[in-house]
Amino acid sequence: MLNLNISSSPKPTAFTEDKLWDLIVVGGGPGGLNGALYAKRKGLDVGIIAKDIGGQLLNTTDVDNYLGYTMIEGEALSHKFHDHLKHLEVPIHQDKTVKSLQKNNQDFTLTLSDGNTLRAKTVLIATGGVPRKLGIPGEKEFSNKGVSYCTTCDAPFFKDKHVVVAGGGNSAAEAILDLAQWASKITVVHRSQWRADQVLLDKIHALDNVTIHLESQLKEVFGHNVMRGVKAYDKVNDKDFIVETDGLFIEIGNIPNSELIASLVETNDAGEVIVNPNQQTSLKGLYAAGDVTAQPHKQIIISTAEGAKAALSINQYLNNDYILKENNNV
Amino acid sequence: MSKLLPDDVKEQIRQILSTMQNPIKILYFSENEGNCQTCSETKELLSAIEGINDKVTLIEKDRNTDKEDAEKYGITMAPSFVLLDDNETYKGVKFNGIPAGHEINSFISALLEMAGTPIEIDEATKKRIAAIKNKVNIKVFITLSCPHCPGAVQNAHRLSMLNDNIEGEMIEAQTFQAISQKYDVSGVPKIVINDKHELVGNQPLETILDQIEAL
Numbered sequence: 001m002l003n004l005n006i007s008s009s010p011k012p013t014a015f016t017e018d019k020l021w022d023l024i025v026v027g028g029g030p031g032g033l034n035g036a037l038y039a040k041r042k043g044l045d046v047g048i049i050a051k052d053i054g055g056q057l058l059n060t061t062d063v064d065n066y067l068g069y070t071m072i073e074g075e076a077l078s079h080k081f082h083d084h085l086k087h088l089e090v091p092i093h094q095d096k097t098v099k100s101l102q103k104n105n106q107d108f109t110l111t112l113s114d115g116n117t118l119r120a121k122t123v124l125i126a127t128g129g130v131p132r133k134l135g136i137p138g139e140k141e142f143s144n145k146g147v148s149y150c151t152t153c154d155a156p157f158f159k160d161k162h163v164v165v166a167g168g169g170n171s172a173a174e175a176i177l178d179l180a181q182w183a184s185k186i187t188v189v190h191r192s193q194w195r196a197d198q199v200l201l202d203k204i205h206a207l208d209n210v211t212i213h214l215e216s217q218l219k220e221v222f223g224h225n226v227m228r229g230v231k232a233y234d235k236v237n238d239k240d241f242i243v244e245t246d247g248l249f250i251e252i253g254n255i256p257n258s259e260l261i262a263s264l265v266e267t268n269d270a271g272e273v274i275v276n277p278n279q280q281t282s283l284k285g286l287y288a289a290g291d292v293t294a295q296p297h298k299q300i301i302i303s304t305a306e307g308a309k310a311a312l313s314i315n316q317y318l319n320n321d322y323i324l325k326e327n328n329n330v
Numbered sequence: 331m332s333k334l335l336p337d338d339v340k341e342q343i344r345q346i347l348s349t350m351q352n353p354i355k356i357l358y359f360s361e362n363e364g365n366c367q368t369c370s371e372t373k374e375l376l377s378a379i380e381g382i383n384d385k386v387t388l389i390e391k392d393r394n395t396d397k398e399d400a401e402k403y404g405i406t407m408a409p410s411f412v413l414l415d416d417n418e419t420y421k422g423v424k425f426n427g428i429p430a431g432h433e434i435n436s437f438i439s440a441l442l443e444m445a446g447t448p449i450e451i452d453e454a455t456k457k458r459i460a461a462i463k464n465k466v467n468i469k470v471f472i473t474l475s476c477p478h479c480p481g482a483v484q485n486a487h488r489l490s491m492l493n494d495n496i497e498g499e500m501i502e503a504q505t506f507q508a509i510s511q512k513y514d515v516s517g518v519p520k521i522v523i524n525d526k527h528e529l530v531g532n533q534p535l536e537t538i539l540d541q542i543e544a545l
């Protein structure tokens with residue numbers, strides 16, 4: 001199978017022009033792509049700056065809860081999204097990151113990783129999240145020496161081995177099901193109760209090589225050169241236990257990629273961006289959608305929907321607020 | 331034709347490769363004796379690419395019988411192939427194992443850049459790369475299901491295209507399990523410089539460069 005991701009379209013020149021964009025979308029995941037799609041259809045001059053196209057979809061094996069697809073690979077879905085945007089001729093600046101963002105008067109200046117700057121009337125932040133770490137001794141030391149945050153990447157190294165999965169949400173459940181095709185034995189350690197969907201849990205309970213420790217907290221990763229095992233604490237029985245294992249897959253959710261705007265807008269304790277029902281942040285003209293926001297359900301369809309809401313609100317803002325102000329200034 | 335390259339992907343690749351400027355060669359080493367599991371697939375992919383664009387010429391060798399060539403290009407496993415530019419010069423761009431799955435992206439990008447597509451790196455960094463005087467070998471271990479790996483392979487290949495002292499090789503970890511175990515690979519991408527300095531994850535080009543400069 002081939003996962004071709006290079007675009008055949010010539011490098012978008014739109015990004016080298018000196019102009020004031022209606023909207024710059026930051027992020028190429030479901031939220032950003034759908035935001036740009038809606039904005040384009042409203043006739044806005046919109047461009048996307050994205051480190052990659054697909055975001056977390058690229059790490060997802062199977063998606064079976066996106067309306068219209070009983071089952072589709074995460075990456076295949078991202079290709080469908082990308083094709084849709086190409087069809088609408090939305091300019092995408094791929095492999096670029098936004099390094100900083102500033103508001104001057106009404107407008108925004110974005111500085112990119114290549115040093116270039118862009119100016120925009122509005123900005124949509126859809127930068128999603130990156131895997132959360134456990135923050136326990138040994139985790140960093142044995143990172144990529146047994147400790148992994150990417151099941152699709154690293155599962156093949158654990159063929160016929162024993163692995164531990166940390167976490168109890170949907171991504172952990174999917175990791176368990178992915179790993180079950182390779183590993184001889186899987187031990188799940190999760191600090192509370194399952195939060196994963198029942199359909200996934202049913203599949204897990206049908207496996208005969210999975211041991212589950214709920215209400216158990218991982219305390220330490222140990223080993224010598226490579227990891228040998230983990231130490232955990234069983235909260236119910238108030239005692240420590242040790243699991244000898246070759247690998248630890250950490251699937252305990254994400255931390256939001258909000259550093260870019262953290263000093264500009266209101267965020268919650270988890271660093272998630274707080275938005276109003278129109279996806280607007282506390283800073284006028286700056287919007288956020290998807291996993292980077294404070295909504296609790298991190299899902300593809302919710303991110304795409306938030307992207308759409310943001311774009312429609314942005315269109316309203318540009319038609320009403322933005323232009324009115326300009327006229328007032330004249 | 332082939333199950334490896336469905337028609338729509340083939341068409342996409344055709345369009346992307348249509349911007350190739352100079353002719354290039356793929357020197358592919360298979361292995362007739364022994365049981366090279368992915369040789370036939372690799373050859374199928376490379377032949378398909380040759381058929382898609384007439385600037386690509388595929389030359390097949392056997393790593394055991396064409397010893398001289400195998401030695402010249404430092405071929406130690408099969409399937410393995412190197413790219414040669416329009417002067418038939420080896421710039422250090424090597425793939426060990428089939429660049430399928432996500433890795434098709436680093437392969438296509440290496441083809442384009444070997445054929446003259448300008449490498450998008452700023453001038454200051456290019457100067458740093460050009461200044462490297464000692465011999466550097468960069469191994470990038472990958473799996474075909476790893477979305478972050480092509481970026482790491484691309485970085486290694488770009489470094490080698492920009493400096494003749496640098497060689498960059500992709501190693502597909504599942505095909506070459508013994509060597510992966512030797513280098514303790516249990517997570518990808520894993521970058522190993524001159525067989526001893528390790529970097530984990532898809533590091534920015536600058537980080538790899540820092541490491542090389544510190545050698």
Ligand SMILES: Cc1cc2nc3c(=O)[nH]c(=O)nc-3n(C[C@H](O)[C@H](O)[C@H](O)COP(=O)(O)OP(=O)(O)OC[C@H]3O[C@@H](n4cnc5c(N)ncnc54)[C@H](O)[C@@H]3O)c2cc1C
Pocket residue numbers: 026027028029030031032049050051052053054055056057059060061062063064065066096097098099126127128129171174257260289290291292298299300301303
């Ligand atoms: C293993 C796994 C399995 C999952 N399975 C499912 C599932 O089955 N169903 C489901 O509905 N959801 C699933 N999810 C969740 C779903 O993938 C996310 O909710 C969704 O991808 C969030 O979309 P997003 O656009 O908000 O962010 P992301 O997908 O995280 O995308 C963020 C984008 O922003 C880019 N970016 C970040 N910072 C910058 C910057 N500074 N400059 C430029 N670009 C930047 C990133 O490169 C990326 O392109 C899964 C997640 C994981 C990890």
